Amino acid sequence: MAYLDIENFCKKFDNTEVLKGISFSIxxxxxxxxxxxxxxxxxxxxxxxxxxxxxxxxxxxxxGERLLQCPQIKKEKESVLRSKRLNFGLVFQSFNLFPxxxxxxxxxxxxxxxxxxKIKELKKSLKEKKKTDKTVTSAYIKKTISEYKEEKKKEIDxxxxxxxxxxxxxxxxxxxxxxxSGGQQQRVAIARxxxxxxxxLCFDEPTSALDPELTGEVLKVIRSLKxxxxxxxxxxxxxxxxxxxxxKVIFMSDGVVVESGSPKEIFDNPKSEKLKSFLINxxxxxxx
Amino acid sequence: MDFVTxxxxxxxxxxxxxxxxxxxxxxxxxLGLLVVFGSMSKFKPLKIxxxxxxxxxxGTPLMLQVIIIYYVPGLVFNLPLLPRLIAVFFAFTINxxxxxxxxxxxxxxxxxxxxxxAGQVLGMTKGQVFFRxxxxxxxxxxxxxxxxxxxxLVKDTSLARVILVAxxxxxxEEFTAYGLIWPLFYSGVFxxxxxxxxxxxxxxxxxxxSYYKV
Numbered sequence: 430m431a432y433l434d435i436e437n438f439c440k441k442f443d444n445t446e447v448l449k450g451i452s453f454s455i456x457x458x459x460x461x462x463x464x465x466x467x468x469x470x471x472x473x474x475x476x477x478x479x480x481x482x483x484x485x486x487x488x489x490x491x492x493g494e495r496l497l498q499c500p501q502i503k504k505e506k507e508s509v510l511r512s513k514r515l516n517f518g519l520v521f522q523s524f525n526l527f528p529x530x531x532x533x534x535x536x537x538x539x540x541x542x543x544x545x546x547k548i549k550e551l552k553k554s555l556k557e558k559k560k561t562d563k564t565v566t567s568a569y570i571k572k573t574i575s576e577y578k579e580e581k582k583k584e585i586d587x588x589x590x591x592x593x594x595x596x597x598x599x600x601x602x603x604x605x606x607x608x609x610s611g612g613q614q615q616r617v618a619i620a621r622x623x624x625x626x627x628x629x630l631c632f633d634e635p636t637s638a639l640d641p642e643l644t645g646e647v648l649k650v651i652r653s654l655k656x657x658x659x660x661x662x663x664x665x666x667x668x669x670x671x672x673x674x675x676x677k678v679i680f681m682s683d684g685v686v687v688e689s690g691s692p693k694e695i696f697d698n699p700k701s702e703k704l705k706s707f708l709i710n711x712x713x714x715x716x717x
Numbered sequence: 718m719d720f721v722t723x724x725x726x727x728x729x730x731x732x733x734x735x736x737x738x739x740x741x742x743x744x745x746x747x748l749g750l751l752v753v754f755g756s757m758s759k760f761k762p763l764k765i766x767x768x769x770x771x772x773x774x775x776g777t778p779l780m781l782q783v784i785i786i787y788y789v790p791g792l793v794f795n796l797p798l799l800p801r802l803i804a805v806f807f808a809f810t811i812n813x814x815x816x817x818x819x820x821x822x823x824x825x826x827x828x829x830x831x832x833x834x835a836g837q838v839l840g841m842t843k844g845q846v847f848f849r850x851x852x853x854x855x856x857x858x859x860x861x862x863x864x865x866x867x868x869x870l871v872k873d874t875s876l877a878r879v880i881l882v883a884x885x886x887x888x889x890e891e892f893t894a895y896g897l898i899w900p901l902f903y904s905g906v907f908x909x910x911x912x913x914x915x916x917x918x919x920x921x922x923x924x925x926x927s928y929y930k931v
Contacts, residue, residue, distance in 0.1 A: 479838055507843070515840045525835035528929045529853040538849065539839035607930040625839060 430493065432457040432660065433629060438487035440473055447473045448484065449684040455629075455677070457492075458658040462671035462692075465681035466707060471664040474681070475631050478662075479519045480510050491516055491628060518622030522634040524614045526606040526621070533602045536589040536621045543625070544581050548574060585624075592620040596650050612643035616650055623654075630654070632663040648674075668711060672696050680704045723892065723900050730885035731907050736802070737874040737884065741809040742867065748810060749817030756818060757825065774815040780876045783808040787880045805877040813870060820862045824855035828931070854931045864919035868912050 431454030440448040447470045455461050463471045476482045478489065480497075489497035496513050505513075526535050552574060559565040593599050596616040606614055615635055622630060632651065636644040648670050654661060655674055665671055671678055671692065678695040680688045682703045688695060699705045755767035774782070787804040790796040799807075828851050836846035878887040889904035 481834055481837065511837075511840050511842065514838060517838075519838045521831060521835065523829075523831055525829075525831040527832070527835070527850050528931055529857075539836075539841060542841055542845050542849065605929050621839070 430490070431455060432459075432492060434488075434490040435478070436488040436490075438474065438477055438484045438489075440470075440477060440482060440484045447684055448477070451487075451681075451684070451686055453679055453686060453689060455660060455662070457660055459676045460655050460659075460661045460663065460674055461677045461679060462675040463662065463664045463679045463681060464666070464668065464671055464695075464707075465687075469681040470684040471681055472633055475519065475633050475662065475664055478629075479517050479631060480514045481519075515625055516628045518625060518627035518630040520615070520618050520622050520630070520632045520635050522637050524606075524611070524618045524638070526614055526617055528606050531603050531605050532593065532598060532609070532617050533586075533589055535606070535617055536592060536624045537585050539621070540585045540588070540624050541582070544578070544585065547581075548578055551577065589620070589624055592623050593617075595653070596620045597646070610643060611639045612646045615639065615647045619647075619650055619654075629660045629662060632661065632665070634664055634666060636665070636667060668696070668708075680707070682707070718892065718895055718897055723897070723903065726888045726892075727885055727900065727904055727907065730883055730888040730904075733802070733877075733882060734871075734874045734884045734907075735911075737805055737809060737877055737882075738871055740806050741813055741870060741874075744806075744810045745813035745817055748814035749821055752814050752818035753821040753825065757822060771815045771818060774812055775819070779808065779812050779873060780879050782812055783876060783879055801877075801880050801882045804880060805882055809870075809873070809877075813866070816866055817863070820859050820866060821855065823862070824859040825851065827858055828854055857926045857929070857931055860919065860923050860926065864915070867919075868915055871911055871915065872908060 433455040435454065436452050438448050438451040439446070451470070451474055453461075463474070465471055473482060477484045477487075483503055484497070484499055486499045487497065488495070488499070496516065527538065530538060552570065555565060555570045555573065559567075559570065590599070590602070593602055596619055598613060598616055598620065601609060601613060601617075606617070609617065615638075619630075619635075635651070636647050639647065644667065648667065651661070651663065651670075652674055663671070663675070673692075675692050677689065678692050679686055680695060680701075680703075687701050688699065688704050695704065696708065699708055752767060752771065755763055756771060758764045758767070783805055786808045787799060787801065791798045798804075832850055832854070833846055836850045841849070874884055875886040877884050881887070885904050885907055889900045892900040
């Protein structure tokens with residue numbers, strides 16, 4: 430069985446069918462690019478995988494765990510959805526950094542909040558233990574928790590700094606998003622998504638909102654992640670990048686997967702008429 | 718009637734003015750947040766009821782609301798009269814909570830959906846998204862309209878005199894019985910100074926929040 434398995438995703442908004450039965454699978458460590466003209470459902474697909482939208486039909490399995498099964502998913506509790514979401518990271522087209530936090534805090538905010546929840550649970554379990562075990566005293570609980578907290582906080586801080594180093598933002602650690610260029614902001618967003626150690630990192634047109642001269646730095650970071658064997662799904666309009674970086678390319682049109690295969694197969698040897706005309710259109714555009 | 722006597726009397730009234738102002742502010746700010754949660758609720762009946770209340774409160778004069786809260790419990794339900802200041806406090810708090818809630822709403826609705834989604838994708842709870850991500854951005858957006866509303870509150874305190882609360886304007890007007898006009902202008906100076914201080918404070922807050930852009 431594949432690492433990520435998506436079966437028959439369907440999604441309707443009002444009366445428009447955006448996804449009409451999308452199925453594909455991904456192996457661990459693979460980089461998959463999803464291409465296709467706007468309105469083909471690429472973004473909706475990513476949003477469904479990240480539980481920002483609920484598909485009307487479909488199943489999703491990750492690493493042997495059934496994450497999503499329609500229609501049960503609609504009745505799932507918010508807290509269950511939250512923990513499922515953490516399997517995926519999502520980098521948005523428009524960055525969506527938190528403007529009131531500096532770069533470091535943008536990266537550490539979510540891990541720190543998760544730590545808070547964990548500490549609450551730990552406290553609860555220790556208090557339960559205290560009832561039966563005499564050696565567990567209030568002082569012991571306090572000490573254990575504060576030690577745990579300190580250790581984890583340091584870990585989160587170190588992780589964040591490492592991520593910022595990796596994305597080339599060390600000198601921007603204490604800057605605010607409004608002081609950064611688009612490319613830098615998007616790199617922060619990548620670091621922020623990575624801080625939660627997602628199993629799969631998704632990119633929704635990560636360079637579409639950037640000036641052309643800034644796309645390179647973001648693509649470079651994504652490429653460096655490939656070298657770490659990260660599993661990634663990239664919705665993109667950068668065909669050159671998709672060709673060079675992906676292990677697999679999926680071409681979508683009108684809510685269905687029309688063709689998928691290695692970059693070579695897709696770009697050099699397109700079979701379907703739709704993909705052919707999509708590629709020719711792109712080429713023509715470049716020649717204008 | 719010399720200057721000192723007038724000043725002392727006006728100061729006494731001004732104290733009541735300040736009391737109404739601060740008590741209203743401190744209670745209407747959080748109450749407005751409750752109101753906005755109601756008026757933006759996904760639970761339709763609650764939303765309709767709260768929006769109806771906001772419409773009524775914003776659609777009728779504050780002076781009328783003060784009068785109703787002071788007299789109606791006694792006249793209709795035979796309850797003992799509330800102390801005047803308490804009646805004023807209730808009327809002002811309800812009224813301003815409704816106005817504040819609408820300012821909050823405009824602020825909350827101006828935050829892009831992407832901010833909520835970014836928080837969600839990072840595994841935050843709805844409460845965390847609101848208080849750790851959205852709230853500070855809303856505050857920045859609403860400082861200018863809030864300062865406007867709060868300055869209006871300073872001057873609205875003078876409506877309390879309709880049920881004979883002895884605030885500064887009431888004292889100032891009483892001096893006209895002695896043929897003194899200048900205390901009226903003098904009382905205006907108190908308002909001006911008060912609003913001046915508030916303007917400075919809000920300017921400081923705006924400056925302090927200028928380190929980020931929403």
